[in-house]
Amino acid sequence: MSAKPNIAINGAGPVGALLALMLAKRGYAIDLFESRPDSRQTNIYQGKSINLALSDRGWKALNAVGIDQEIRDNAIPMYRRVMHDLAGNLTTQPYGQEGQAIWSVSRSGINEQLITLAEQQDKVRVHFSHRLTQYNFDNNTALYLNDANQQINHQTDIMFGADGAFSKVRRLMQELPKQRISYSLQYMPTSYIELSIPAGENGEHQLDKNALHIWPRKDFMLIALSNPDGSFTCTLFMDLEGPLSFSSLQDKSQVSDFFHQYFADAMGLLENPVEQFMAKAAAPLCLVHIYPWVVNDAVALIGDAAHAMVPFYGQGMNCGFEDCRVLAELVDQYEDNWPEILAAYQLERKENGDAIIELAKRNFTEMSDKAGDANFLLRKKIEAEFQRRHPELWVPLYSMVTFSPDIPYKTALSVGDIQNDIMDQIMAMPNIHECWQDDGVYRHLFALANQRLS
Amino acid sequence: MSAKPNIAINGAGPVGALLALMLAKRGYAIDLFESRPDSRQTNIYQGKSINLALSDRGWKALNAVGIDQEIRDNAIPMYRRVMHDLAGNLTTQPYGQEGQAIWSVSRSGINEQLITLAEQQDKVRVHFSHRLTQYNFDNNTALYLNDANQQINHQTDIMFGADGAFSKVRRLMQELPKQRISYSLQYMPTSYIELSIPAGENGEHQLDKNALHIWPRKDFMLIALSNPDGSFTCTLFMDLEGPLSFSSLQDKSQVSDFFHQYFADAMGLLENPVEQFMAKAAAPLCLVHIYPWVVNDAVALIGDAAHAMVPFYGQGMNCGFEDCRVLAELVDQYEDNWPEILAAYQLERKENGDAIIELAKRNFTEMSDKAGDANFLLRKKIEAEFQRRHPELWVPLYSMVTFSPDIPYKTALSVGDIQNDIMDQIMAMPNIHECWQDDGVYRHLFALANQRLS
Structure with a gap:
């Protein structure tokens, strides 16, 4: 290749945005496509609102591109787990050695921050409200539909699918004949809804903000992660079906009894948990395995698109950021030889993706049952x-x-x-x-x- | 439902044809759709030509609909395995007790026979050269494209996907939002090509016709199943990639050396194996898991579409026939209550499908390595x-x-x-x-x- 290839990235979530930033810093022209509108302008973030725990793999990737401090300014360190038992007694368990922490960040916050940082690069063009509908793998041309329902053809050299657990790039790849793409999407019995603990009267956190709070109840659990504004984002994980499940709790008095029985000490803090429970549809959790991650030396998957996992190890985004860091290192090592870069990337990351999917699956039991x-x-x-x-x-x-x-x-x-x-x-x-x-x-x-x- | 629902079946392979026959005998009007032309008229059978081993689960299903004797007339009993070692020495192992056998049938033969039997039922209409392109799950309307490129809408009450390992019905199901369909398609490292041993000069079988012949070579193997015309259909199973694989054997002398080294005693019998090897593309083997098998109480998968497996236990078609038999029994038991029939069918068959997929996977080692x-x-x-x-x-x-x-x-x-x-x-x-x-x-x-x- 005489010039640096053009790179398109489908999906401007945290992983897509970081990848754009990293590759732009290496001189590549990047087109970053996102199906949703720009949440910085609409003030409506349509991605998952679940809080994320950023840890050292994530920090290492952010540090490699020099933006770790800016992200850390909006993050809250959590040095320990605090387990709340049925009677409201607390047990504390440090996450690591003295000073080691995982960091609570809001997904929307870090996502918007990364997009802004990417946009500041000359060579990054971000295209919001562009939905991928087709991809021609013979000439690497994507067909997008924008919010005015116009069709836009975009020809590229390299395409990354950074478009999450239900990746469109991946679905288009799977349709390719003769590529022998092995693929698995497994829904877990566990689903979740989000709840919230608002800030106290004076904007203070109503629980220890430097801890990740868990109400472990064996087959289900509630967790809470702190936000800088004094609130906590909470998640209730429970089976979708079964004797005690999202499906079994149908009327308001059942739901109210459930919360009072299992989360008594949180009832004074949670914001309308019974109404929230009744109003919200439980969201699914799933695992994705796919191989290969790369086809035609030109189209590659990254982040959840390649290895969606359950959130119980707090590693989904960290693993995606690590994908980006490793890829960037391979770009340096193989000096823009993209067939080699992508082959080495897949070889290095596929096994590690499988490993963290397995570890995250196992960790539900550690959090919900063993933690107490x-x-x-x-x-x-x-x-x-x-x-x-x-x-x-x-x-x-x-x-x-x-x-x-x-x-x-x-x-x-x-x-x-x-x-x-x-x-x-x-x-x-x-x-x-x-x-x-x-x-x-x-x-x-x-x-x-x-x-x-x- | 006041009247018996109309039933459509996509795929007129052995399982789809048997299902049509069984349900027609229970008074249902059946539309059986097949994307390929009618091989009885074209004399070109485009389905897999691999021979099949019919065993007692298959016979029990055929017996339940009274056609076992007609099928048996074209089948050859195989009472034993005969293993051919490198030096051409033979070892025999009976498959079961005295008189127990698995039966060699040609896939095209049994398929055509079953379609003819189904067509003889008043209530069965067979539509060849009809390719399913869309399915509206809200009103159970299928869109077909025929060989004149005409679009045909077909509205039904119940739709079965009997359309094999790469089922179109299944692929359309998977696209449904909110159904939480877990799905896995796994390609095996092993692929295969078909070879042939022709009949002898006087039409006689050149090997014991009442045995399944195996040349077990640990990481690969050749097998041979007899046909009524004196020939044998042979299959070479080997890894697609690797040190000794379909990919590693590139030129004619390598392939010739390979056959002479590993299958010396078959070289006088096989019909142009080297040329055949060079000319044919190795076909993939894959496993399919999916759950649920049934959506909207109306669309269900059966046979390979629900549980594609590797052929090493000779159970793919037998399992599909058993699906049909069990379903028919449930139709009788639940007296045309299709939501109950389909729920019970899924409950009964899913675990058994998973079990035979696992058993078949394990059996490669038994055939290719341990058998000798x-x-x-x-x-x-x-x-x-x-x-x-x-x-x-x-x-x-x-x-x-x-x-x-x-x-x-x-x-x-x-x-x-x-x-x-x-x-x-x-x-x-x-x-x-x-x-x-x-x-x-x-x-x-x-x-x-x-x-x-x-």
Whole structure:
């Protein structure tokens, strides 16, 4: 290729916007298409409003493009989980070592901020209200329909589908004959609705703002993440069908009883939870696997379009940002040779995408069931203490995923399974709840870890 | 519903044709649509030409509609596997007890026979060269395009998608918003091409016609099934990519060397295998999972459209025929109440579809690798002997799947896993190759089986 290829990105969510910014900084001309109108002008954000937990993989990607500080200005660190039991008693569990935190950001806020940053680049053109309808894979021409119902043809060299869990680029790829595209979209039994805790009378947070709050109730749970304005965005996760589910709670008195029985200490804080529950349709959660991610050396998937996951590890956006960072590094490494860039990108990211999808699926149980359990909390304490003693030998799974961007997800998954075996043995030691601080426990743990993990 | 609903079936393959016949015999008016022309008139059968092994689930379904004898007239019983090793030595393994067989039928033959039988019913109208392009799920109207490029609207009450692994009905279902349809299409690394062994000079079969012949070579294999005209239809299964694969064998001398090295004893029989290999594109194998199978109480999937599997258990068509038989029984049971019929059909068949997909996937290893192995053959002998002694306690997995239509696939899968554990213990007995006929072996096996399976 004599000149740098033109790049189109379908989807101006957080991942699409960051990708545009990163590639523009490397001299590429970028056309960023978004089916929705510009929420900065309409003041109506139509993307998912769920709060996001930004952690070290996300920060590393934002740092690579020099915008981490600007994002951090609007984020709130959460250093711990606070579990609320049925009686309203609180249990605290730190997320990591001293000072380590995950950061609450509003999806709309970070999305709009990233779009603004991308737009400031000369080579980025953002096209709102452009809906992709067709794609000609032979000559890389996309057909868009704009809000005036006009058809716009856009010819490009490279097209990224950054258009989320229900990606249109992906659906068009799947229709290609002879590409042998394996694909899976799996709906989870769990669905969710959003609720809210408003700020207090003086704009203050009504719960500890530096914690992620969980009301773990085994088969369902409520969580709350803080916003800078003093409010909390809450999410109720529960099965769509079943004996106790979104479907089983039909009339107002049932719903009211449900909230008072299970979330009594939150009832004074939540804003009209019963009315909200009645008014809202439960949104689905799903997993997406697809392979290949790249066709014709020219069209590639990134973010949720490639690997949609459930939100229980707080890694969806972090993984998408990591996709962008890795891709940008490969652009530098392969010096604009796009067939090589895209092949290396797929090779590097596909396995890691699969790994974090699996980890996120498993984490529902950790959050909703185990989080309130004494054995689980002790296990975490022993792991943290062992990490303090032997940081070279043991980083707990949660920390590998959340605070260790240099450890690939796939490594975290496989090492985590070995750690789990080892900790099962430690927890089976006699009187472990009494003797857990004894040196003998850590000598035994060292022997096991040294044998299997070093 | 005051009158019997009208039923449309998309796809006149073996499953669609049998379904039409079964429902017509229950008084329903059936429109059977097929995108291809009528192969009985064109003499060109465009469906898959691979031979099929009809076994007891298929026979039970055909018997239920009274046509088993007509089909059996064109089928050849295969009582055993015959394995061909590298040196051309043969090993025989019976498929079941004395007299039990799977039956070689040509796909085109049975398909045409079933269409003819369906057409003989007053209430069946068959529409060839009708390609489904759209479906309105609100009013159950299908849009067809015929071979004169005319658009035909067809309004129905019930629509079955019997249109195979790449079902158009399924693809249209998937596009429905808010139905939460989980779906997976997985391409296997293994692909296949068809080859042929012609009849001998006097029209005779050049190999034992009452056996399924296998050339097991671990990562790939050749199989041969007999036809009534003296020929054999052969299939070469091999990875599409990799060190030894369809892709790695590029030029004629490589292909020739490959055949002479691995299939020496077949080289005198196969019809131009090297030229055939060079000329043919390897066809893919894939697995399909989808849920739900039924939407709006009106549109349902059946056969490969609902549960495409790999051919290694010879159960694809048998499972589809069983779908038809079960559905027909539910029609009788629920007396034309179609919402109940379809709900019960889905409940009954989905788990069994998943089970046979899994069993078929596992069976590639059994056919291509273990089939030639002395331990494996001994294991099968011990199982057969134990079944003879305690038929109430032990039906080998292969026999449950193939010869026991009253045992659901899901039961076969779970019981088979327990049997596998037990046989691992038996095969670990000292000197088992010498002492396998001793009563002590069978007493031990009885104790294990009695504990876990009775």
